[in-house]
Amino acid sequence: MELNKRMHAFLMERAEQLTEEWYDSLDKSDPTGVYASTDPAVIAQLKNQNFRFHQYLCNLLIEEEAVFYKQFDEWIFEVSRSKDHVNTPIHFIIREFMRVRSQYLGFVDEFTRENEDVSLERMNGWKEKFVKAFDDVILKFTEETYTYQTRMLAAQREMINELSSPVIMLKGGTALLPLVGDIDTQRAKFILENTLQQCSNLRVSHLLIDISGVIMIDTMVACQLFQLIDSLNLIGVKSTLSGIRPEIAQTAVQLGLNFGSIRTASTLEHAIKF
Template sequence: MNQKNKALCEYILAQSNELTKEWLNSREESPSIYSKNAAPHHEKRLMEQNGIFIKFVAENFVSSNEENLQEIKKWAKNVAEDRASTYTPIQETVHQFKKFRNILMAALEDFIQSVELEISMDEMLSWNRHLQNTVDFVLELYSEKYYQVTSSRMTAQQEMIYELSSPIIPISDYIGVLPIIGDIDTERAKRILENTLAQCVEKNLSQLFIDLSGVPIIDTMVAHQIFQVMSTLKLVGVESILSGIRPEVAQTAVQLGINFKDVSTHSSLKQALHDHDFRVKKVN
């Protein structure tokens, strides 16, 4: 083992708490976990997380083994999840990496000036490059994990939105209404198909009114997806009725060659329910 590298590793580890305090003392007021006014438990967590980071940086001067690599990967994942949970923008964390990199560089300079060892210019440059590369490696690792965490959360949120945007409302034991609002793309149409089929089976429906009055545009793709939903429902014994196709939308559909002649369509949900003998008694 290179004794100079070992001495540098031990120096950084010995300075760990002081380096972290210097970083924390440099914080400014901001609406994030990095604010100098952050809650004490946030500051404690930052100290613990930074301690693990410093340990990896220091020990990486001595050896880069699989155990250390797995530990820093776990660290990056945990920190990414933590920052995502506090809605900390990635650019804020990148800024903090940059600040602490400068603190580590200053610590390296202090070691070179204070240690009683002969250190060549090549060794200084090598340490500098190694430190820069190590911090960059951890930053890239963190960015990758942060992207994975936030993407996973966005996907889960989108799934929930899709489910909430296509609810089937039972209006009798065997009849339901599916109001569709907003634009329909391929992904949303797929979710509507899946959710509608599942809900109709679960609710034991035999008739479903699909109201499109909230859909601004119906093109060939949207029409195809709607027909696919209706065809699939027919296979499980559910009759589908369309309502709410506005005149301008119907005109566009005709111009695009979309044929609704084999589909039961009505100008409004009210008219569709009336035409299918669904009536509610007037309350006197």
């Protein structure tokens, strides 16, 4: 334990040096991300995060693993959610973890050379502990980054879905639902739920559903569309489907989809007049 304390003190005395050497050797030619920033505030924040990384990591030598990893988790959670790291490609971040790991292995060698009472077994033990710690931190960091970015993408997708499927009031209880772009199963499900809620809130009596901007409709999406029309009918909302393009009509026939029970119009203009 005494050797571990000495090694810990040795590394902590060089923590600032570690940070400065790391930043000086940093590849600042990355096309994007935190490492390419020239903003003094971003650079100061980056150095501070790196310095605190060393403070946490060095405690591996003097603390129980459970305590060590709990404290490190706080650093991982904070940094993986910082705006500058979120906007940095993950392979750039992993590259820097690996470079810092090389720094640590080099300092272990230096400490061993300066202290004759450090055995080869002890030196290799330290190296194994640090390599394992770096592997664990890299894994947790990438997992946390993936989780955070997945949540962000889901929130953005929900917002896009909401903005891309608005129910627009026209007059006399008539409203328009213009659908544009690709409609996958998830978006079709959202459209169904969101449209029913909006029609109820806006007291719509007749909904014009225009699909002239839809690229393709498969069986699953068509089923969701039929379900939407049936559900609208159950809450007292009549519906008219407009803008069925020739290629979609041809696909519908090939798939055996039956639009015969649905009120249709060739264009939105005709639907509005009707």
